Amino acid sequence: MTALELLAPARNLACGMAAIDHGADAVYIGAPQYGARAAAGNTLDDIRVLCDHAHRFLAKVYVTVNTIVYDHELEEVGALVDQLAAMGVDAILVQDMALVQMVAKRKQSAGWGMALHASTQTDNRTAERVAWLRSLGFSRVVLARELSVREMADIHRQVPDVELEAFVHGALCVSYSGVCYASQYCFGRSANRGECAQFCRLRFDLTDAAGQRVDSPRYWLSLRDMCRIDHLSEMAVAGITSFKIEGRLKDEAYVKNVVAAYSQQLDKVVAASDGTFCRASLGKVSLTFAPDLHKTFNRGFTGYFIDGKDDDIASPDTPKALGEYVGKVKEVRRDSFNVAGVASFANGDGLCFFDRNRTLCGFRVNRAEGNRIYPQKMPPQLRPGMALYRNTDAVFDKALARQSAVRRIPVTMHVMVADDGLCLEAEVLGTDIKAAVKQSIEFQEARQPQEANIRQQLSRLGNTIYEASEVIIDSEVKGLFVPSSVLADMRHQAVDALDQSFFALSDPSDPSDPSDQSDLSDQSDPSDLSDLSDLSDLSVPSVQAAPPMPSVYTRYSYLYNVANEVARQFYADHGLPNVGKAFELGNTHPDKGRREPLLMQCRHCIRRLLGYCTKERKAMPWREPLSLVLPDGRHFRLEFDCRHCQMLVYAEN
Numbered sequence: 001m002t003a004l005e006l007l008a009p010a011r012n013l014a015c016g017m018a019a020i021d022h023g024a025d026a027v028y029i030g031a032p033q034y035g036a037r038a039a040a041g042n043t044l045d046d047i048r049v050l051c052d053h054a055h056r057f058l059a060k061v062y063v064t065v066n067t068i069v070y071d072h073e074l075e076e077v078g079a080l081v082d083q084l085a086a087m088g089v090d091a092i093l094v095q096d097m098a099l100v101q102m103v104a105k106r107k108q109s110a111g112w113g114m115a116l117h118a119s120t121q122t123d124n125r126t127a128e129r130v131a132w133l134r135s136l137g138f139s140r141v142v143l144a145r146e147l148s149v150r151e152m153a154d155i156h157r158q159v160p161d162v163e164l165e166a167f168v169h170g171a172l173c174v175s176y177s178g179v180c181y182a183s184q185y186c187f188g189r190s191a192n193r194g195e196c197a198q199f200c201r202l203r204f205d206l207t208d209a210a211g212q213r214v215d216s217p218r219y220w221l222s223l224r225d226m227c228r229i230d231h232l233s234e235m236a237v238a239g240i241t242s243f244k245i246e247g248r249l250k251d252e253a254y255v256k257n258v259v260a261a262y263s264q265q266l267d268k269v270v271a272a273s274d275g276t277f278c279r280a281s282l283g284k285v286s287l288t289f290a291p292d293l294h295k296t297f298n299r300g301f302t303g304y305f306i307d308g309k310d311d312d313i314a315s316p317d318t319p320k321a322l323g324e325y326v327g328k329v330k331e332v333r334r335d336s337f338n339v340a341g342v343a344s345f346a347n348g349d350g351l352c353f354f355d356r357n358r359t360l361c362g363f364r365v366n367r368a369e370g371n372r373i374y375p376q377k378m379p380p381q382l383r384p385g386m387a388l389y390r391n392t393d394a395v396f397d398k399a400l401a402r403q404s405a406v407r408r409i410p411v412t413m414h415v416m417v418a419d420d421g422l423c424l425e426a427e428v429l430g431t432d433i434k435a436a437v438k439q440s441i442e443f444q445e446a447r448q449p450q451e452a453n454i455r456q457q458l459s460r461l462g463n464t465i466y467e468a469s470e471v472i473i474d475s476e477v478k479g480l481f482v483p484s485s486v487l488a489d490m491r492h493q494a495v496d497a498l499d500q501s502f503f504a505l506s507d508p509s510d511p512s513d514p515s516d517q518s519d520l521s522d523q524s525d526p527s528d529l530s531d532l533s534d535l536s537d538l539s540v541p542s543v544q545a546a547p548p549m550p551s552v553y554t555r556y557s558y559l560y561n562v563a564n565e566v567a568r569q570f571y572a573d574h575g576l577p578n579v580g581k582a583f584e585l586g587n588t589h590p591d592k593g594r595r596e597p598l599l600m601q602c603r604h605c606i607r608r609l610l611g612y613c614t615k616e617r618k619a620m621p622w623r624e625p626l627s628l629v630l631p632d633g634r635h636f637r638l639e640f641d642c643r644h645c646q647m648l649v650y651a652e653n
Contacts, residue, residue, distance in 0.1 A: 001275060001276065001277065001278050002236070002241060002276065002277050002278070003241065003277075003278055003279065003280040004025075004236055004241060004242075004243070004266060004269070004270065004277050004278070004279060004280060005025040005026050005060075005241060005242040005243065005279075005280040005281075006023060006024050006025045006026070006243050006245075006259065006262055006263055006266050006279075006280075007024065007025070007026045007027070007028060007062075007165065007242050007243060007244045007245065008020075008024035008026070008027050008028075008245050008255060008258075008259045009027070009028060009029075009170075009245055009246060009247040009248040009250065009255065010027045010028065010029040010042075010050070010248065010255070011247075011248055011249060011250060011251070011252075011255075012029075012042055012046065013042065013046040013049060013050055014252050015250075015251070015252050015255045016029055016050040016053075016054075016061075017050065017053055018252050018255050018256050018259075018405075019255050019256075019259050020050075020053055020054050020057060020059050020407065021285070021405045021406070021407050022255070022256050022259040022260045022263065022285060022287070022404070022405045022407075023259055023260055023262075023263025023264070023283075023285045023405075023407070024059060024259050024263065024281075025059050025060070025279060025280040025281040026054075026059055026060040026061070026062060026090070026242070026280070026281070027050065027054060027059070027060075027061055027062070028061075028062040028063070028064055028093065028244075028248070029042055029047060029050065029061065029062075029063055029064070029248070030042055030063070030064050030248060031044075031047070031063050031064065031065055031080060031084065032044065032080070033076075033080070034064075034065045034066075034067045034069065034073075034077055034080065034194075044083055044084075044087065047061065047063060047084070047087065047089065048087045048088075051087060051088045051089060051090075051506075052088075055088065055502060055503070055505070055506030056465055056499070056502050057281045057282050057283045057407065057409065057465070058280075058281045058282050058502070058505065058506070059280075059281040060090035060091070060280075060281075061088075061089055061090055062089070062090060062091045062092065062093055062117060063084050063089050063091075063092050063093070064092070064093045064119070064248075065077065065080065065081065065084075065092045065093065065094055065099065066093045066094055066095040066096075066119035066121050067095065067096070067192060067193050067194050068095060068096050068190075068192045068193065068561045068562075068563040068564075068567075068582055068584065069096045069098055069099070069563060069564055069567075070563050070564055071563075071564045071565055071566075073564075074098060074102075074564060074566060077098075077099065077102070078102055078106075081099070081102065081103065081106070081114075082106070084114065085114040088506060089114055090114065090115060091114060091115035091116065091117045091139070091140070092114060092115075092116065092117065093117045093118075093119040093142070094116065094117070094118070094119060095119045095121035095122055095178060095192070095561065096561070096563065096564070096567055097136075097562075097566075097567045097570045097571065098564050098566035098567040098570065099116075100116070100136050100137060100138075100570065101566055101570055102566075103116050103137065104136075104137055115139045115140065116137055116138050116139060117138060117139065117140040117141070117142065117165070118133045118138040118140065118141040118142060119142055119177075119178075120142040120143065120144060120145065120167070120177040120178070121177050121178035121192065121561075122141075122178060123144065123176055123177065123178045123179055123549070123559075124141050124142065124143050124144050125143075125144045125146070125147065125176065125550075126155070126547070127154060127155045127158035127159055128547035128548065129547050129549070130143075130155050130158075130159045130162060130164075131158065131159045131162075131547070132544060132546060132547045133162075134159060134161065134162040135544045136544075138162065139162065139163060140162065140163035140164070140165055140242065141162055141163070141164060141165065142165040142166070142167075142244065143155070143164060143165065143166045143240075144176055144177065145166075145167045145172060145173070145177065145226065145304060146176065146304070146305050146603040147166070147305070148305050148306055148307060148308040149231065149234050149235060149238050149306055149307065150238075150308060152164065152166060152235065152238045152239060152240055153237075153238035153239060155239070156238060156239025156240075157239075160239070163241050163242065164239055164240050164241060164242070165240070165241070165242035165243075165244055166235060166240045166242070166243065166244065167226060167228075167244045167245075167246055168226065168227075168228040168229070168231075168232065168235070168243045168244060168245065168262065169225070169226055169227055169228065169229065169245045169246060169247075169258055169262065169293075170225060170226055170245055170246025170247045170250075170258075171225055171226075171246055171247070171299075172223040172224070172225065172226050172246075172302075172304060172313075173200065173223075174200040174221045174222070174223055174600065174602050174604050175200070175599075175600035175601055175602050175649075176601045176602070176603075178192065178561060179559050179561075179600075179601050180196075180199075180599065180600050181558075181583045181588075181597065181598075181599045181600075182199035182200070182599040182600055182636075182649070182651075183195070183196045183197040183198070183199050184583060184584055185583075185588070185597060185599055185651055186199055186634070187199075190583075190584045192561055192582070192583075192584065193584065198319075199221070200221040200222060200223070200600075201219065201221075201222050201319035202219070202221070202319075202630065203217050203218065203219050203631070204217065204218070204219070204220050204221070204628040204629055204630060204636075205217050205628070205629040206218070206220055206606065206626060206627070206628060206629075207626065207627050207629055207635075208622035208623050208624065208625075208626060208627075209622075209623040209624055209625055209626075210623060212622070214610075214622050214626060215610070218316040218317065219315065219316050219317065219318060219319050220314075220316055220606055220609075220628060221600075221602075221604070221628070221649075222299070222314065222315045222316060222318075222319040223299075223302070223304075223313055223314055223315055223604060224298075224299050224300040224301055224302040224304075224312065224313060224314065224315045225297075225298045225299050225300065225301055225302070226246070226301070226302060226303070226304045227293060227298075227301035227302065227303070228303055228304075228306055229261065229262060229265050229293065231303065231306050232262075232265055232266055232269050233269045233272070235306075236269060236273075236277055241280075243262065243266065245258055245259065245262065250297065252400075253296065253397060253400040253401070254296045254297055256400050256404055256405065257289075257291050257292065257293070257295065257296045257396075257400060258291075258293060258296060260285070260287055260289075260291040260404075260405065261291035261292070261293050263285060264291065266279065267279070278430075282409050282428065282430075282431070283407040283408060283409050283465070284407070284408055284409075284410055284467070285405055285406070285407045286405065286406045286407075286408070287404060287405050288399065288402070288403070288404045288405070289396070289399045289400065289404050292324075292396070294323065294324035295323070295324060295390075295393045295396045297321045297323075297391075298321055298322065298323065299315045299318070299319065299320070299321055299322060300312075300315055300322055305603060310603075310604070310605070310608065313604060314604065314609050316609070317354060317358050317360065318354075318359075318360040320352075320360055320391075321391045322352065322360075322389045322391060323350075323352070323389045323390045323391030323392070323393075324343075324389060324390050324393075325387060325388070325389055326339065326341055326343035326345075326351070326388050326389060326390045327339040327340050327341020327342070327343055327371075327387075327388055328340050328341065328384075328385055328386065328387055328388060329353070329382060329383065329384050329385060329386045329388055330371075330384060331384060332382055332383065332384055334378070335374060335378055336372055336373060336374045336375075336378075337372070337373055337382060338371050338372045338373070339371045339373060339388060340371075341371070341388075343390070345365060345368035345371070345373060345390075346365070346368055346393075346394045346395045347365060347366065347367055347368055347394065348364065348365060348392070348394035349364070349365040349368065349390055349392060349393060349394050350362060350363075350364055350365075350390065350391050350392030351363060351364075351365060351373070351375075351388055351389065351390055351391075352388075352389050352390075352391055353379075353381075353382065353386045353387060353388050353389065354386070354387070355381035355386075356381070356383070359381075361379055361381050361382075362391070363375045363376065363377060363379050364376045364392075365394075407465070408461075408465060408466060408467035409428055409465055409466050409467070410428070410429045410466075410467055410468075410469035411426050411427060411428050411429065411461075411466045411467070411468060411469065411498070412425075412426070412427050412429065412468070412469060412470045412471075412472060413425075413426055413458040413459070413468050413470070413471045413472070413491075413494070414426075414427070414471075414472040414474075415454065415458065415471075415472070415473055415474065415477055415487075415490075416474040416476070416477065417474060417476045417477060417480075418438050420440050421438060421439050421440040421441045421443075422438065422439050422441060422477070422482065422486070422490065423436060423437070423438045423439075424436070424437050424438075424439075424458070424490045424491070424493075424494050425494075426466075426494040426495070426497070426498055428498070429469060433498065433501050433502070433505075434498075434501075435494050435497030435498045435500075435501060436494075436497075437490050437493040437494050437497060439486055439489065439490050441482070441483075441486055443480050444480065444481040445479060445480065445481065446479055446480055446481040447481070449478075450477075450478060450479075450480065450481060450482060451473055451478050453484065453487075454471070454473055454477065454478075454482060454487060455471045455473065457484050457487035457488055457491065458471050458487060458490075458491055459471055460488070460491065461491070461495065464495050466495060466498065543573050543574060544574065545574055545575040546571065546574040546575055546576050550601070550644070552598060552601065552648070554591075555590045555591060555598075556590050556591070556597075556598045557578065557579050557580035557587075557591050558580050558581065558582055558583040558587045558588070559598075560576070560579045560580075560582075561582050561583075562579050562580070562581060562582055563581070563582040563584060563585060568581075578591075583597070596637065596650040596651055596652055597650065597651045598648060598649075598650055599636065599649050599650060599651050600647075600648065600649035601646060601647075601648055601649075602646065602647045602648070602649065603645065603646060603647075604647065605640065605645070605646075605647045606626065606638060606647065607620075607626070607638075607640055607647070614640075614642045624638075624640075625637050625638060625639065626638045627652065628649070634651075634652075635652040636649050636650065636651055636652065637649075637650045637651075637652050638650075
């Protein structure tokens with residue numbers, strides 16, 4: 001039986017707790033530093049609290065340490081890794097290969113078993129790349145977002161002994177992850193350091209070789225949001241075991257809604273699998289709302305190459321959230337309008353529409369009377385026949401602002417006669433987790449039926465994470481008088497024993513207190529790898545040649561994102577002695593050939609978006625190269641690598 005994991009984002013502790021409560025099997029959260037979302041760092045204390053909460057359901061917590069790391073930061077990162085391991089974090093996601101060496105050196109000698117996951121920032125497009133990462137000690141690889149189900153299945157077939165994680169929902173980067181340098185080039189904010197300025201959400205002119213405008217200014221690099229909720233089953237069959245929701249900058253309401261929707265769908269996949277799949281954690285979730293993906297932030301949805309096609313992946317008219325379609329404008333008056341459709345509206349709703357120039361306009365509903373809407377300020381661009389969207393649903397948001405889910409672990413409570421009293425066994429359904437408590441009492445024959453009271457007392461688990469799915473009362477017990485106080489005491493003892501069983505399962509192998517820094521000075525410097533050869537008793541990954549990468553890597557060696565000497569030596573040991581320094585360190589030009597920096601590698605293609613894919617064999621009405629042009633005049637040349645179905649974005653000098 002294969003365990004399937006729903007992996008949810010956590011901007012902070014509240015989002016992480018909400019994700020677990022609404023059905024996530026695992027959560028990924030940023031460390032105080034060195035996570036790929038600099039604005040989503042969290043304290044170690046909060047991460048510890050989240051671990052305690054998640055582990056009670058056998059859910060897991062992964063921490064992102066997936067930025068590139070500079071030489072002067074290696075020691076601090078090493079101390080951080082030690083602290084995360086000691087507090088029971090289940091895995092860290094990394095990009096910088098210096099951490100591979102660091103973890104290999106410390107993992108067994110330090111006595112902890114925290115796993116290593118290869119972040120999508122390591123540009124994981126091929127089976128060769130995944131196999132190499134597995135050989136380095138990664139137990140899981142996060143695949144590139146651009147891969148189809150067929151490509152995922154092919155990777156799993158060739159590398160079956162590594163866990164595969166794939167994104168299923170959320171915002172999309174237009175470039176392959178880890179190899180986008182546009183934000184660093186234009187604004188000095190590195191995506192590989194967690195500071196992306198969202199260059200791909202900007203508005204550009206599109207010009208031809210003569211400088212003539214090809215089309216009106218649009219958001220040519222902006223993509224819709226991914227939604228693969230209808231493809232979970234085929235992804236599971238293809239070998240994906242972790243289904244990842246993007247959104248470490250999203251709020252708690254977003255996390256609640258999206259996690260609940262995907263958890264329900266994953267439950268359906270498990271139920272239909274006839275025992276092939278199961279969920280990776282425990283607990284049954286009860287919701288107070290009906291999840292609806294259209295009611296939280298989205299730019300419109302796309303399966304994003306899931307079936308190998310690229311239909312409707314772009315959002316060129318706006319990078320903002322559209323929300324759900326709610327009907328068309330029917331009649332416009334001076335201070336109000338009505339809507340042709342079946343949606344209901346409420347005061348405080350946020351509505352938007354595209355005007356005649358395809359500019360997105362929005363407004364707030366001041367009053368709603370049926371399908372007649374009274375805006376706070378009547379938008380002058382509104383016309384009959386325009387499509388209307390709701391990007392803020394006041395009623396839905398109010399429901400999510402309250403406690404909207406309860407997660408309980410079903411247990412059976414079995415009471416029986418013991419040698420000198422009663423025995424109560426509590427067992428978690430579908431697991432080997434159980435607890436037994438005994439109570440010595442003087443048996444007395446009951447004068448009236450006791451079964452109802454016994455069942456009621458043993459079922460009172462409301463203030464715990466458990467629920468009594470079944471209470472089994474042996475026939476011998478039914479005829480005895482058992483005081484309610486005795487039953488309540490045994491119930492409390494059984495719950496405490498179950499809690500201890502869960503804590504034991506999730507307890508980190510290193511019992512040291514991560515808040516105690518006194519031991520860190522006795523540990524070896526994580527940046528000093530001179531003694532690796534002496535650790536013959538440790539499972540240090542053997543040196544294997546790095547796999548071939550896309551051809552642009554040979555021209556632009558900064559694509560390897562080497563920002564420290566340890567990572568440089570790592571690649572040299574794996575057969576790549578000439579890897580250049582990271583783009584962020586000033587290495588912005590190719591090693592040979594053209595002089596322009598390569599900023600992006602995209603599966604999204606503007607030529608295809610305009611209807612001129614070379615497969616269509618249509619004559620193009622312009623002369624290439626095409627360029628994207630910002631309002632300040634900066635140009636970015638486009639190159640179309642049709643053989644590999646890829647668009648490259650260069651900065652023109």
